Amino acid sequence: MQSIDRVQLESCARQIADAGRELGALGWTPATSSNFSMRLDAGHAAVTISGRDKGRLDIDDIMVVDLEGRAVGTDARPSAETALHTQLYRRFPGAGAVLHTHSRTQTVASRLFAGRGVIRLEGWELQKAIAGTTTHESVLDVPVFPNAQDMSVLVRAVDAWLDAGKPLHGYLIDGHGIYTWGRDMPETRRHLEAFEFLLGCELDLLRLRGESGLQRPF
Ligand SMILES: CSC[C@@H](O)[C@@H](O)C(=O)COP(=O)(O)O
Ligand SMILES: [Zn+2]
Numbered sequence: 001m002q003s004i005d006r007v008q009l010e011s012c013a014r015q016i017a018d019a020g021r022e023l024g025a026l027g028w029t030p031a032t033s034s035n036f037s038m039r040l041d042a043g044h045a046a047v048t049i050s051g052r053d054k055g056r057l058d059i060d061d062i063m064v065v066d067l068e069g070r071a072v073g074t075d076a077r078p079s080a081e082t083a084l085h086t087q088l089y090r091r092f093p094g095a096g097a098v099l100h101t102h103s104r105t106q107t108v109a110s111r112l113f114a115g116r117g118v119i120r121l122e123g124w125e126l127q128k129a130i131a132g133t134t135t136h137e138s139v140l141d142v143p144v145f146p147n148a149q150d151m152s153v154l155v156r157a158v159d160a161w162l163d164a165g166k167p168l169h170g171y172l173i174d175g176h177g178i179y180t181w182g183r184d185m186p187e188t189r190r191h192l193e194a195f196e197f198l199l200g201c202e203l204d205l206l207r208l209r210g211e212s213g214l215q216r217p218f
Contacts, residue, residue, distance in 0.1 A: 004040060004041075004044060004064055004072070004073070005040070005041070008040060009040060009046055009062075009064065010059060012038035012040060012046040012062070013046055013059035013062035014059060015038060015097075015185045016036045016037070016038060016046065016048065016057065016062050016185075017057040017058060017059055017061070017062070019036055019099065019185060019189060020034075020036060020048070020054040020055055020056075020057040021055060021056070021057070023054070023055070023099070023101055023192075024053075024054055024055020024056070025055065026103070027103065027104070028101040028102065028103040028106075028196070029054040029055050029101055029102065030102060032051055032052065032053050032054065033054070033101075033102040033177065034054045034099075034100055034101045034102055034177065035047065035048045035050075035054070035079035035080075035081050035082075035085070035100050036048050036054065036097075036098070036099050036100070037079075037082075037085040037089075037097065037098045038096060038097045038098075038185065039089050039095065039096045039097070040064065043066055043067055044064055044065065044066055044067065044072060045064070045065055045067065045085060045086060045089055046062050046063070046064055047062065047063060047064075047065050047078050047079050047082055047085055048061060048062060048063075048078075048079050049061050049062070049063050049076045049077065049078065049079070050077045050078060050079050050080050051077075063076045063078055065078050065082055065086065066086075067086045067089055067090055068086065069082040069083050069085075069086045080151075081100060081151060082151075083151035083152070083154075083155055084098075084100070084151060084154060084155065084158070084179060085098045085100075087155050087158060087159070088158075088179070088181050091158075091159075091162055092181065094183055095181045095182070095183065096182065096183050096184040096185070096187075096188075097181060097182060097183075097184055097185045097187075097188040098179065098180075098181040098188065099179075099180055099181070099188050099189070099191075099192050100177060100178065100179045101177055101178060101192065102176065102177035103177070103178075103196055105196055105199050105200045105203060106172060106177050106178040106195070106196065106199060107175065107176065107177060108203060109172065109199040109202065109203055110144050110172040110173060110174050110175060110176060110177070110178075111174060111175050112203070112206065113144050113172070114144050114146070114174040114175075116144070117143060117144055117145075118141050118142065118143050118144060119141070119142045119144065119172070119199065119202060120139060120140075120141050120142075121139070121140040121141075121142065121198050121202070122138065122139045122140070123136055123137070124136055124198055124201065126194050126197055126198055127140050127194070127198070129190050129191065129193070129194035130169050130191055130194060131169070131182060131183070131187060131191070140167075140169070140198075141166065141167070142169075142170055142171060142172060142195065142199075143157075143161055143166075143168070143171045143172070144171070144172045144173070144174055145157040145158070145171060145172070145173050145174065146173075146174050147173050147174045147175050147176045154173065158171065169181075169191060170191060170192075170195050178192070178195055178196075178199075180192050180195055
């Protein structure tokens with residue numbers, strides 16, 4: 001087994017703890033919810049230990065898992081949703097960080113659009129914050145997967161979307177929150193902030209247009 005680079009692990013743990021503190025201050029990680037990770041190498045990731053207050057993480061609150069989600073070098077229990085992180089590292093070799101949060105905006109949007117199964121973002125300048133998007137004249141589909149306590153169910157839903165060849169930069173889980181990722185922590189933070197902003201805009205439009213807004217065709 002490849003040995004873990006301790007310097008890199010500490011650097012990743014600090015980046016994760018810093019992100020947690022800032023996202024927690026925004027109110028996006030209520031009541032110990034949310035989980036974060038960073039890729040360490042081709043076969044390992046650093047991930048938050050389950051149940052910790054994500055707004056007050058210390059580097060000791062971060063542990064190592066292999067890409068099957070098994071703990072490495074510790075008896076600590078990784079995030080209950082580790083399988084969703086490791087799936088993304090397996091499916092996106094360029095992914096270096098994954099952030100999952102539970103903001104109000106993300107959670108309300110997930111419920112409101114669960115029936116459609118997708119939120120279609122189009123025409124927003126901020127779509128360009130998503131890597132590879134160069135114009136507001138683009139379509140960014142954010143799927144809303146049904147929530148499940150069995151992570152294998154969620155893993156299958158994400159696999160099915162990807163296996164259908166559909167682009168994916170982030171997804172919502174109904175009544176739960178968002179997952180997004182990027183090549184490193186700054187890009188992943190940018191993606192998370194962009195999704196939060198765009199979902200908030202969609203919710204504002206619905207409020208201003210009234211309930212019938214949800215009937216509007218794509
Ligand atoms: C505290 S409720 C939220 C959890 O059930 C879960 O969705 C979550 O995001 C955090 O789980 P964790 O195991 O701490 O990584
Ligand atoms: Zn969660």
